[in-house]
Amino acid sequence: MRPSRAAAVHATLAAVSVVMLMPFYWVLKTSLTGENIFQYPPALLPRAIHPFYYVDVWYYIPFVRYLINSVIVSIIVVGGNLVCNALAAYALTLRFRGKRAIIALLLSCMLIPFQATIIPAYLITKELHLLNSYLGLALPLCSTIVCIFVFKASFDAVPRSLIDAARIDGLAEWRIIRHVMLPLSTGAVATTVILSFIWSWNSFLWPLIVIRNPEMQTLPLGLSTFLSYMENTTGALYAFCIMVLVPGIGLFLLEQRRFIDGLTSGATKG
Amino acid sequence: MALSVQSWSPFKPSHFAGLIHYEELLFHDEVFWKSLWNTVVFMSSSPIAIALALGLALLVDTRIRGRGIYRAIIFVSYPLMTVAVGIIWRWLYDEKVGLINYILLSLHLTQRRIAFLDSYEWAMPSVVVAAVWQIVGFFMVILLAGLQNIPPNLQEAAALDGASGAQRFRHITLPLLRPAIFLCLMIGVINSFTSFDLIYVMTGGGPNYATEVLITYIYRVAFVLSKFDYAAALTVVLFVFLLIVTALANRLTGGEAGAVDAAE
Numbered sequence: 001m002r003p004s005r006a007a008a009v010h011a012t013l014a015a016v017s018v019v020m021l022m023p024f025y026w027v028l029k030t031s032l033t034g035e036n037i038f039q040y041p042p043a044l045l046p047r048a049i050h051p052f053y054y055v056d057v058w059y060y061i062p063f064v065r066y067l068i069n070s071v072i073v074s075i076i077v078v079g080g081n082l083v084c085n086a087l088a089a090y091a092l093t094l095r096f097r098g099k100r101a102i103i104a105l106l107l108s109c110m111l112i113p114f115q116a117t118i119i120p121a122y123l124i125t126k127e128l129h130l131l132n133s134y135l136g137l138a139l140p141l142c143s144t145i146v147c148i149f150v151f152k153a154s155f156d157a158v159p160r161s162l163i164d165a166a167r168i169d170g171l172a173e174w175r176i177i178r179h180v181m182l183p184l185s186t187g188a189v190a191t192t193v194i195l196s197f198i199w200s201w202n203s204f205l206w207p208l209i210v211i212r213n214p215e216m217q218t219l220p221l222g223l224s225t226f227l228s229y230m231e232n233t234t235g236a237l238y239a240f241c242i243m244v245l246v247p248g249i250g251l252f253l254l255e256q257r258r259f260i261d262g263l264t265s266g267a268t269k270g
Numbered sequence: 271m272a273l274s275v276q277s278w279s280p281f282k283p284s285h286f287a288g289l290i291h292y293e294e295l296l297f298h299d300e301v302f303w304k305s306l307w308n309t310v311v312f313m314s315s316s317p318i319a320i321a322l323a324l325g326l327a328l329l330v331d332t333r334i335r336g337r338g339i340y341r342a343i344i345f346v347s348y349p350l351m352t353v354a355v356g357i358i359w360r361w362l363y364d365e366k367v368g369l370i371n372y373i374l375l376s377l378h379l380t381q382r383r384i385a386f387l388d389s390y391e392w393a394m395p396s397v398v399v400a401a402v403w404q405i406v407g408f409f410m411v412i413l414l415a416g417l418q419n420i421p422p423n424l425q426e427a428a429a430l431d432g433a434s435g436a437q438r439f440r441h442i443t444l445p446l447l448r449p450a451i452f453l454c455l456m457i458g459v460i461n462s463f464t465s466f467d468l469i470y471v472m473t474g475g476g477p478n479y480a481t482e483v484l485i486t487y488i489y490r491v492a493f494v495l496s497k498f499d500y501a502a503a504l505t506v507v508l509f510v511f512l513l514i515v516t517a518l519a520n521r522l523t524g525g526e527a528g529a530v531d532a533a534e
Contacts, residue, residue, distance in 0.1 A: 006334050013329055017343045020403070023358045026369050030361065111456075111516060115464040115485050116509060119492055119502050202351040204467040205485075209493055220353040224471055227357060238361065241354045248350050256342055263349060264411050 031238035053235035057243065060236055065215065066222040070201060073137045073218060077200035080142030081192050088143070089151030090177050110145045115205060122209055132213045141200050147192045154188035155181055191262040194255070198263075201248065219244050302504070304479045305487040306511070309462055311394060312401070312483055313515070316458025319402045320451060323409030330410065331417050341414070345407035352404070356471030359400040363387050363472075387473050393480045397472055401465055409454045416450025417443070452519070459515050463508065484508050 032049045057063055092103065114121075121140050130136030158181060166176050182189060204220040211217055217225065223244055230237050252259050326344060330337050347355065362369050363386040374380045386396040420443065428438045466485045469475060475482040475490065482490075484504065492501035 006332075009329050009332055009334055010336075013326075013337075013340045016326060017340060020344055020347060020407070022369070023347075023355075023362055023403070027358045027361060111460070111512070112509070113460050113464045113512075115466055116505060116512065119488070119498060119505050122492070123498070198349050202349075202353075202467075204351075204353050204470075205489070208470075209489075220351055220467070223351075223353050223357065227360075227471065237357065241357050244354050245350055249346065252346060252349060253342075259349065260341075260345060260411055263408065264415060 027238045027241055031235055031242050033235075053239035054243070056234075056236035057240050061222060061226055061240065063222075063240070063243070066217055066219045069134070069216060070218040072134050074197055074200045076134060076138035077141045078193055078196045080138060081144060081147055081196040082189065084143035085147040085151050085192060086177055086182060087174075088148045089155050090173075090181060092148070092152050093155045106145050106148065114140065118205065118209060121206075125210060131210055132216055134216075136210050137207055137216075137218070138200065140206060141196065141203065144196065144199070147195060150191050151185065151188045154185035158184050190258050194251075194259055194262040197251075198248070301479055301482060301487060302507075305482040305484050306507075308394060308479075308481060309483045309511075312398060312465065313459055313462035315398045315402060316455060316462065319406050319458065320409055320413075320454045322402070323406050323454070324413050324447075324451075326406070326410045327413040327417055331414060341411070345411055347404050348408040350404070352465075352467035353471050355400065355404055356468045359396075359403075360387065360472055363396055388477055390477055390480045393473050393477060397469055397481050400472065401461075401468055404468070405458070405461065408457070412454055412457075413447065413450050416447045420446045455519050456516070459512075459519060463512060484511070 029046045031053050032051070033046045092099065125131060125136045125139065128136070130139065162180060163176060166180050171179070202220065203218075204224070207218050207221045208224075211221060214225075223240060226237060226240060330341050330344070363371075365371065365383050365385040365388070368386075370386070371380075371383045375383065384392055386392045424442055424446075425438055428442055433441070462483070463485060465483065466489065469481055469483060469486050470489075473481045475486045485508070488501050488504045488508065491497050491504060
């Protein structure tokens with residue numbers, strides 16, 4: 001490529017990157033200085049950096065409580081997804097009558113977004129007396145069709161002879177999954193963990209409906225409640241925002257390749 | 271086991287009260303029509319996002335240094351908590367001290383400050399910009415995967431035959447990217463039905479229903495007004511609408527979804 005052209009590409013991408021990063025920078029700056037809340041025109045570079053707003057967060061809101069709630073729900077969801085989807089995917093690798101019909105049904109259901117089913121989901125959860133509980137929060141997210149197909153693709157690649165050998169050795173079916181299939185599908189496991197974690201960590205509409213008790217609120221819910229009585233004018237809101245975003249960004253930076261692959265394979269398998 | 275996945279999916283008919291709710295919805299409910307229209311507006315922003323993402327994917331696909339970094343920067347907004355993203359954008363759009371108003375004023379693009387999220391005309395475009403900002407990196411990554419699946423020798427052969435860059439893009443890249451573009455389109459459509467978090471945090475559906483979409487309306491009817499039967503009727507409409515749009519998109523892009531199904 002000609003150097004002038006490469007420079008043009010660099011310039012465009014750099015400009016786009018600035019646009020993409022500006023919102024983060026602005027909120028980070030506000031949370032660290034608070035200066036552009038009361039000051040106009042806003043300064044582009046931070047002047048006096050202080051962590052006071054982060055301290056405020058600890059006093060204003062039960063951050064740890066929200067964090068624990070979010071973590072518990074995420075653990076249930078990730079565990080549920082691993083178990084349910086692996087079992088379902090294993091079943092789909094076997095031969096049985098009506099398999100094609102079930103796969104077709106699953107594929108067409110994949111187009112239905114969860115948000116469109118909140119009314120029946122809410123009524124069912126209510127009937128099960130799971131409102132205001134961790135299980136109720138986690139249950140609808142505990143199995144996702146996308147992840148079933150991620151697992152199925154990986155299980156299909158396991159040689160038949162290996163499974164037959166395990167069966168002849170007298171392994172129970174669930175132990176075949178546990179000791180033969182899963183160790184051979186680490187990629188699918190990682191994808192499922194990442195996808196289900198992100199879904200549960202970020203989910204907002206479902207907790208908003210199911211949780212009435214402030215003690216049980218998860219992080220996104222806590223954030224929106226805080227917004228509703230603080231409005232835009234406190235640095236603590238932005239400090240809270242940053243604290244909530246850090247785990248997601250951290251995970252992304254650590255596991256970038258896996259992360260992007262996971263999220264896109266979640267989409268392309270579907 | 272497969273059925274356990276489905277237990278929450280099937281929609282339960284909610285009543286035997288005849289079609290009263292549908293009648294009310296179709297003929298007497300202005301907010302419903304407004305929210306349907308807004309959903310369509312929101313949806314129509316995804317071709318723009320896809321076009322932007324395609325441009326970015328082409329740029330990132332060139333052999334330059336640091337493309338991995340650019341890719342990561344553009345993608346990073348996608349997996350973040352949407353509630354937090356909404357708060358960030360509220361802050362940028364702020365009427366008095368928001369960054370966007372400041373930039374517009376200093377560039378003399380506007381004389382007075384604009385209350386983006388509180389004005390009837392600006393609220394929807396503002397929300398759409400934030401939504402595009404969040405999803406464009408995701409589209410870019412999907413399109414990039416599609417680009418990298420195109421065998422390079424096709425491009426080389428065409429170049430040897432004297433095809434210009436634009437011609438190669440038009441006749442090789444675009445047709446071969448069709449499945450990836452279709453996928454983005456589907457995600458965009460579904461996204462327009464599910465963007466509850468962003469709208470709830472940024473505007474709450476207001477001002478005067480300017481940003482009310484079907485899903486926020488369903489939430490309001492069911493959980494604020496406690497009219498579950500009516501919300502159920504709305505949900506059915508949402509389903510029908512989703513089916514129609516999916517079928518249309520499928521027809522437009524030449525039945526790629528059928529190919530995806532067959533591949534599975």
